[in-house]
Amino acid sequence: MNVKFDKETKKALKAEKDKCTGCRICMKNCPMLEQYCISPKQLLSKIDEDSMVDPIIPFSCASCGYCTQVCPEEVNLNKVFLKLRMSIVEMNDGIPQSINNKAVKFHQKSSFSKLFTTKIMGLQDNQARRVFFPGCSLTAYSPKLVMRTYNYLRKKVPNVGIMVNCCGKPTYSMGDMNTFKKYYSTVQKTFNTSFIEEVIVACQNCYHTISENSPNQKVISLWEMIAEVGIPDDKVGKGCSIDAVFAIHDPCPTRKNSEIHDSVRKITQKLDLNIKEMEFSRESTLCCGSGGMIGVTNKELALKQMKKRVNQTDEAYILSYCQECVESMKQGGKKSVHLLDFLFNDDMYFTKKFFQKNINTYKKWSNRYIAKVKVEKIKT
Ligand code: SF4
Ligand code: SF4
Known part of the structure; x- marks a missing residue:
C-alpha cells in the first residue's frame, strides 16, 4: 500500500x-x-x-x-x-507493517539494555580523556579480539577507556528518529559524564553516526590510530608467509574518508599482506549488501548485492575493516576476514585458516554479554 x-x-x-x-x-x-x-x-x-x-x-x-x-x-x-x-x-505512526522491522526493534532494544552495555571503564582521572568504542558487530564476533585491541591501545595511547554499546545506527537507518534520539542520548550522556574528548571507533557505521551526532567529541578511526602508533611488533612482516591474496573491500559509510583508506593500506603494508585492490574501491566502493538495513527490509535484494560484490574479485579471500561487511562477504559466498584478525587473532596464525568461521545469532549475543562482563572487570 x-x-x-x-x-x-x-x-x-x-x-x-x-x-x-x-x-x-x-x-x-x-x-x-x-x-x-x-x-x-x-x-x-x-x-x-x-x-x-x-x-x-x-x-x-x-x-x-x-x-x-x-x-x-x-x-x-x-x-x-x-x-x-x-x-x-x-x-504513519511508525514503520509501515509491510516493512519488516521486528528484528531491528529487538536488536536495538537488547543492544541498549543493561545486559549488553557498560559505562566507560579503564579511565584515569584528571587527564585527556579518550574512549575506545568497538561497536556491536565486532563485540558479537569476538570479545577476545576486542579486549586484545583495547589492551594494545592502553599500552600505546595515554588514558584510554572502553565502552561497550551500540551507536543506534540501525534505528537511524530505519528513519525512526524519535527512537534514535532517545537511544543516542544515552550514549551522549555517557560521553558527557566521563568528560570524553576523543572517541576511537572500530566500526565505520559508528564513525559516521558518532561524528554526526556528537559535535563536541573528536571521532578518530581505530585504523588512523593504529597507523600512527604502529602495529604490534610480533605482527610486523607476519603476512609474508601467508599463501593467499586478499582483496580489500572498503566500507561505504567512510567512502569519503581517504585518511582511513590510506591508514588501512599502511597497516597491511606493515603486516606485509599480499593484497589486491578491487575495481570499485576507496571513494568508489560499493555496498556490501547490508547498508540501510536492507538485509532486514529487503533480504532478497541484499543477498543479490552480497553475491555481486564478492564476485567483483577473482580472489578467494576478502579482507575488510568493518565486521558487518565481513559478515556480508561471508553470506555472499567468499572467505572473509577482518583486519583486526591479522593484528590480534593469534589463533588464526596457529590454525593457518585466514578467514572467519560463521557464528550463529545465539553465539553473537552471548559474545556480547561476555564482552560486557570482561569490560566491567577492568580496573583503572
Ligand atoms: S541518472 Fe544520471 S543524473 Fe540522474 S542520479 Fe543517476 S547519475 Fe545522476
Ligand atoms: S542504494 Fe542506490 S540509490 Fe541508494 S544510495 Fe546506494 S546507489 Fe544511491
Missing part, C-alpha cells in the same frame, strides 16, 4: 529530480534502482506526481552513496530515500 510523506520531503525530492538528467550512470552499481525504475528521474517524477510512495522503495536504498559519487549532477538519492523513510515513519 502506498503511503504519504510531508511537504518538506516533497521539496527535497523535487530538487533532486530537477537535477537528474536521467543519464543512468548511477544505475549499474546501485543495489536497488534497476529493480524499481527505468531511471531515477522517472522514479522521482512518479513519486512527486502521486505524492505517495510504496514504502519498499525508500526502504530498499542501501544508503551507500555510490549514486552521488558517480553522478555528474551530484544528485543525492540517499538523502531523498532517507528523508522519505523519516517522513513515512512520522506521518
Whole structure:
C-alpha cells in the first residue's frame, strides 16, 4: 500500500529530480534502482506526481552513496530515500507493517539494555580523556579480539577507556528518529559524564553516526590510530608467509574518508599482506549488501548485492575493516576476514585458516554479554 510523506520531503525530492538528467550512470552499481525504475528521474517524477510512495522503495536504498559519487549532477538519492523513510515513519505512526522491522526493534532494544552495555571503564582521572568504542558487530564476533585491541591501545595511547554499546545506527537507518534520539542520548550522556574528548571507533557505521551526532567529541578511526602508533611488533612482516591474496573491500559509510583508506593500506603494508585492490574501491566502493538495513527490509535484494560484490574479485579471500561487511562477504559466498584478525587473532596464525568461521545469532549475543562482563572487570 502506498503511503504519504510531508511537504518538506516533497521539496527535497523535487530538487533532486530537477537535477537528474536521467543519464543512468548511477544505475549499474546501485543495489536497488534497476529493480524499481527505468531511471531515477522517472522514479522521482512518479513519486512527486502521486505524492505517495510504496514504502519498499525508500526502504530498499542501501544508503551507500555510490549514486552521488558517480553522478555528474551530484544528485543525492540517499538523502531523498532517507528523508522519505523519516517522513513515512512520522506521518504513519511508525514503520509501515509491510516493512519488516521486528528484528531491528529487538536488536536495538537488547543492544541498549543493561545486559549488553557498560559505562566507560579503564579511565584515569584528571587527564585527556579518550574512549575506545568497538561497536556491536565486532563485540558479537569476538570479545577476545576486542579486549586484545583495547589492551594494545592502553599500552600505546595515554588514558584510554572502553565502552561497550551500540551507536543506534540501525534505528537511524530505519528513519525512526524519535527512537534514535532517545537511544543516542544515552550514549551522549555517557560521553558527557566521563568528560570524553576523543572517541576511537572500530566500526565505520559508528564513525559516521558518532561524528554526526556528537559535535563536541573528536571521532578518530581505530585504523588512523593504529597507523600512527604502529602495529604490534610480533605482527610486523607476519603476512609474508601467508599463501593467499586478499582483496580489500572498503566500507561505504567512510567512502569519503581517504585518511582511513590510506591508514588501512599502511597497516597491511606493515603486516606485509599480499593484497589486491578491487575495481570499485576507496571513494568508489560499493555496498556490501547490508547498508540501510536492507538485509532486514529487503533480504532478497541484499543477498543479490552480497553475491555481486564478492564476485567483483577473482580472489578467494576478502579482507575488510568493518565486521558487518565481513559478515556480508561471508553470506555472499567468499572467505572473509577482518583486519583486526591479522593484528590480534593469534589463533588464526596457529590454525593457518585466514578467514572467519560463521557464528550463529545465539553465539553473537552471548559474545556480547561476555564482552560486557570482561569490560566491567577492568580496573583503572
Ligand atoms: S547519475 Fe545522476 S543524473 Fe544520471 S541518472 Fe543517476 S542520479 Fe540522474
Ligand atoms: S544510495 Fe546506494 S542504494 Fe541508494 S540509490 Fe544511491 S546507489 Fe542506490
